[in-house]
Amino acid sequence: MSSRILFRKINIGERIHATAAIIDDMALISTVDRSLIGIDLRKGEIIWKKPVEGPVVSSPCVVDNKMIVGCRDGSVYCNDIKTGESIWTLPTGAAVHSSPVSDGRNVYLGNDAGRLYKIDAENGLALQIKSTEDQIRSSAIISDSRLIVGGIWLHIFD
Numbered sequence: 001m002s003s004r005i006l007f008r009k010i011n012i013g014e015r016i017h018a019t020a021a022i023i024d025d026m027a028l029i030s031t032v033d034r035s036l037i038g039i040d041l042r043k044g045e046i047i048w049k050k051p052v053e054g055p056v057v058s059s060p061c062v063v064d065n066k067m068i069v070g071c072r073d074g075s076v077y078c079n080d081i082k083t084g085e086s087i088w089t090l091p092t093g094a095a096v097h098s099s100p101v102s103d104g105r106n107v108y109l110g111n112d113a114g115r116l117y118k119i120d121a122e123n124g125l126a127l128q129i130k131s132t133e134d135q136i137r138s139s140a141i142i143s144d145s146r147l148i149v150g151g152i153w154l155h156i157f158d
Contacts, residue, residue, distance in 0.1 A: 010044050012037055018059040018099065021067065023081060028067045030056035036069065036077065038084050048084030052077055059099040059139070061107055063121040070096025070109050076117070078124055088124030092117060098149070099139040110136025110149055116157075130157070 014033035021028040026047070029037040032055040038047040054073025061068045066087055067079045076090040094113035101108050102121060110116045112135050118128035134151030141148050147157040 008044050010039060010046075012039070012046060012049075017057045021060040021062050023062055026081060028060045028062065028081060030058060030060055030069045032057060036060075036067065036079055036084065038067075038081060047082075050079060050084045050086070054095075057097055058109070061100040061102050063102045063104070063107060066121060068100050068102075068107050068119075068121060070098060070100060070111070072096065074111065076100070076107075076109065076119060076124070078121070090117075090119060090124045090126060097137040101140045101142055101147075103142055108140045108142070108147055108149075110138075110140065110151070112137070114151065116140070116147075116149060116155070 014031040017032050018030050025041045027039040034052050036050045040047050052071050054071045056071050058070035065081050067081050070076050072095040074092050074094050078087045092111045094111040096111045098109045107119045107121050114132045114134045116130045120127055132155050134153050136151045138150040149155050
């Protein structure tokens, strides 16, 4: 890291409530104003901006050049990180606040109906859905081959 501090503001005109994903010289942003945005950090310019159907408070997860994010409209969106083009969308039936986490092939996240999803990142197929009977708004973590996610209860899956 350089000893020099570089400060740059990029006006995207929308509110950000989630952590960006940084891949090479790109920032991938989700907004509560219903957009997914790709930003070139070197140029300080928006490369692409794609609308979604609801506010997004979920941080993006990147798997194989795909940006995957949950949305309050109840869908999980997957977009190409270079172009922003939609690759797949998976409706879950309830708002998604949790940020997806990946094991390298699949992504995991929960929704407000208490369902925990295991989704194939390549094609968006829901490989497994577990009912927790608990609203899931926290982001999951994978540790020692365990998936851990919280609601009112802490859920541990081996």
